[in-house]
Amino acid sequence: MSDSDDTYDSFDERDALCSFLPQGDPIVGLRQRNRRKFWEECDSLAAEIPGLKEVKEILEEDVISELEEEERAGCPLPSTPEDPALFEQEVKEVLKVGLRDLDLGTLMNCAREPAEELVRKVWESWSVCHFHHLPRWLQDNDYLHHGHRPPLPSFMQCIKSIFRIHTETGNIWTHLLGCIAFIAVMVVFVSRSSEVVPISHKIALTPFFLGVILCLGLSAAFHAFSCHSEFVGKIFSKLDYCGITILITGSFVPWLYYGFYCQIQPMIIYLTIVVVLGIMAMIVSLWDKFSESRFRPLRAAVFTTFGLSGVIPAIHYTILEGWLNAVYFASLGWLILMGVLYILGALIYTFRIPECLFPGKFDIWFQSHQIFHVLVIAAAFVHLHGITEMFTYRMSIGACAVQSATFIT
Numbered sequence: 001m002s003d004s005d006d007t008y009d010s011f012d013e014r015d016a017l018c019s020f021l022p023q024g025d026p027i028v029g030l031r032q033r034n035r036r037k038f039w040e041e042c043d044s045l046a047a048e049i050p051g052l053k054e055v056k057e058i059l060e061e062d063v064i065s066e067l068e069e070e071e072r073a074g075c076p077l078p079s080t081p082e083d084p085a086l087f088e089q090e091v092k093e094v095l096k097v098g099l100r101d102l103d104l105g106t107l108m109n110c111a112r113e114p115a116e117e118l119v120r121k122v123w124e125s126w127s128v129c130h131f132h133h134l135p136r137w138l139q140d141n142d143y144l145h146h147g148h149r150p151p152l153p154s155f156m157q158c159i160k161s162i163f164r165i166h167t168e169t170g171n172i173w174t175h176l177l178g179c180i181a182f183i184a185v186m187v188v189f190v191s192r193s194s195e196v197v198p199i200s201h202k203i204a205l206t207p208f209f210l211g212v213i214l215c216l217g218l219s220a221a222f223h224a225f226s227c228h229s230e231f232v233g234k235i236f237s238k239l240d241y242c243g244i245t246i247l248i249t250g251s252f253v254p255w256l257y258y259g260f261y262c263q264i265q266p267m268i269i270y271l272t273i274v275v276v277l278g279i280m281a282m283i284v285s286l287w288d289k290f291s292e293s294r295f296r297p298l299r300a301a302v303f304t305t306f307g308l309s310g311v312i313p314a315i316h317y318t319i320l321e322g323w324l325n326a327v328y329f330a331s332l333g334w335l336i337l338m339g340v341l342y343i344l345g346a347l348i349y350t351f352r353i354p355e356c357l358f359p360g361k362f363d364i365w366f367q368s369h370q371i372f373h374v375l376v377i378a379a380a381f382v383h384l385h386g387i388t389e390m391f392t393y394r395m396s397i398g399a400c401a402v403q404s405a406t407f408i409t
C-alpha cells in the first residue's frame, strides 16, 4: 500500500468521524471527497505541472493534523466551493498558474498550510505580466510592455491591487487622490454659512463639484476594476466616460450662471444646449464599441468637441461685454487655460506620448494616461479658481443694475 493509500485510509476514518456530525454539515464529507479526487488526479497532473509531486508529498504529511484542526474549527472556509466540479477545476487552474508564476520555494512554504489556504495564497499571489500575455480584452496600450495586471476576477483582489505597483497604479491614485481633494473642497464650500455663501450660489457651484468628484471617482474605479473581467471592465469604462461627460456639463453650469447672470434668456438657452449635448455625449459613450482601443481618437474628439463648445458662449460674452470685462469678470483667462490643459491632455492621451516614442520605458510611471489624468485635475482646479473668482465678483458687485456701472467701458 502506498503512502497515498494510507492517506485514503485516514480520510475513511475521517468520514466515519464525520458521520457523528449533525446532518446540516454535508460540506465536511464533500471536502473529503474533493480532496480524494484531487489526489487521484494528482499523478496525471504531475506530468503537466513540474513540482506538483513535491507539493503533494508535503501536503500529505500535514493532512491528518490539518483534519484535526478542521474538526476543532468547525466547517470549511466560507469560500470553499460546494460544487465538487468547481473545486477540482479551481484547484487545477490555480496550481497550473501558481506553479508557472511562482518559484517552488515559495510554494513549498505555502504547501504546509491547509489546501484551501494554499489555493487562496497561490490565487492571491498574482504577478504582473507582459502585454502579450494579456487577454485581448485587456490589451489597450501596446507601448506599455511590462507590469500589467492579469485578469483578477474578484472585486476584493482588484481593490487589493490598488496597493501594488503595476501599469494602472498611477492612473488609480492620481484620480483617487484628486477625488478625495475635491470632496474636501466641496464639504468646506457647502458647509459655509448662508450669509457668506448664499444658497443660490451653493446650488450654482454644486454641479461642478459633483461633476469633478463623479468623474475622478468613476475613473479611479474603472482603473481599479478594469482587469476584473471583460463584462465588468466594459461597464466601468462606460461609467468612466459618463463621468467625463458629467464633468464637462457640470463645469459649464457655474460659468454660464455667473457669465449671463443678468441675461436670463441666453443663460437658459446655453444651459439647455449644454445639458442636451451632455446627454448626447453620454449616449455615444454608452455605445459598446466606444471603449475599444481603435476608437481612442474618436473618444478624444467627442469630449474635446463637447468641451470646446464652451467657446461659443465665451465669444458671445466677449461681444456683449468686451474683452477686458470678459477677462476681469468672466475669468476668461482661467477658462482659456483650462481649455489648453484639457486639449493638451487629450493630445497626449490620443498620441500616447511619451511611451510611443520610447516603448517599454514608461510602463509604470509617467505614461500618457497618467499625464492626462494629472492635466484633468489641474484643469479642474484652474476652473475652480476661475468660477470662485466669478462668484467673488458677483458677491461684491451685487444686483444687476449696479453691474453696468462697475463694468469697464
Ligand SMILES: [Zn+2]
Pocket (backbone or CB within 6 Å): 171, 219, 223, 369, 373
Ligand atoms: Zn483614465
